[in-house]
Amino acid sequence: MKNECSIVRDILPLYLESMVSDETGEFVKEHLRGCPECTAELEALKAEPKIEAVGSEIRDSLETEVMRCMKAARKKLRRKAYRAAAVIAGIFIIVCVLLHFFPVYRLIDIGPMTMGSYYSGGQIAKALYIGSASDRAEAQAVLRLADQAFNDVRHTGAENDERYGLLARYATDTDRYVDASFNEHSLELWAAHLGKDEGWIWVLYSSKTFNHDGSVAHGGWNIPSLWKVERSSGGEWVVVQIREHP
Numbered sequence: 229m230k231n232e233c234s235i236v237r238d239i240l241p242l243y244l245e246s247m248v249s250d251e252t253g254e255f256v257k258e259h260l261r262g263c264p265e266c267t268a269e270l271e272a273l274k275a276e277p278k279i280e281a282v283g284s285e286i287r288d289s290l291e292t293e294v295m296r297c298m299k300a301a302r303k304k305l306r307r308k309a310y311r312a313a314a315v316i317a318g319i320f321i322i323v324c325v326l327l328h329f330f331p332v333y334r335l336i337d338i339g340p341m342t343m344g345s346y347y348s349g350g351q352i353a354k355a356l357y358i359g360s361a362s363d364r365a366e367a368q369a370v371l372r373l374a375d376q377a378f379n380d381v382r383h384t385g386a387e388n389d390e391r392y393g394l395l396a397r398y399a400t401d402t403d404r405y406v407d408a409s410f411n412e413h414s415l416e417l418w419a420a421h422l423g424k425d426e427g428w429i430w431v432l433y434s435s436k437t438f439n440h441d442g443s444v445a446h447g448g449w450n451i452p453s454l455w456k457v458e459r460s461s462g463g464e465w466v467v468v469q470i471r472e473h474p
């Protein structure tokens with residue numbers, strides 16, 4: 229009987245899965261009828277979860293785990309992308325602000341070949357920082373006078389010298405341009421660095437004076453100009469030197 233039990237128990241898993249021949253099945257059935265131990269063993273086998281069931285359970289949990297990971301990764305990536313975009317935007321703003329105050333690109337307008345030859349390094353450097361807000365505000369008075377000079381096509385050279393000082397070079401002298409009718413110009417303050425008694429102003433201008441017949445009497449396009457200024461006894465800034473690369 230004991231020997232038969234061990235044979236039956238070997239077969240039991242196959243018997244449970246109906247993977248035995250009819251003959252063997254009958255033999256097991258017959259044995260089980262008379263053997264409560266082996267019957268108990270069969271019941272125990274039935275109670276165990278099937279291997280495929282366990283497999284599919286693992287697969288399901290693996291799948292959900294993978295899905296969860298992918299979802300998390302996607303979320304993380306999206307967050308990373310947002311962060312990267314924010315960083316790029318931040319850098320862009322910082323660069324814009326820096327370039328506003330330190331317009332290094334003006335080196336191109338000034339002309340790299342003039343560096344150290346016509347303009348000194350210190351003078352060039354003054355164009356690469358726009359200066360304080362108060363200096364720029366103070367410099368506006370000088371620019372207004374230059375504006376008037378540019379527009380002036382009605383006075384002689386001597387009169388313009390009297391009216392505008394060194395800025396008279398931007399006026400159109402009637403004794404030189406007898407047919408001058410009107411002037412068109414733009415004048416941009418690049419930088420202003422004013423000390424107690426003297427300072428420097430960088431400007432960029434374009435100017436064209438037209439004759440009555442519409443032809444151009446004289447003009448210049450995108451000319452950087454460095455003006456040295458000194459404070460007069462009246463407290464006003466007066467241009468005492470103009471440096472323009474020829």
Ligand SMILES: [Zn+2]
Nearest residue numbers: 232233263266
């Ligand atoms: Zn048995």
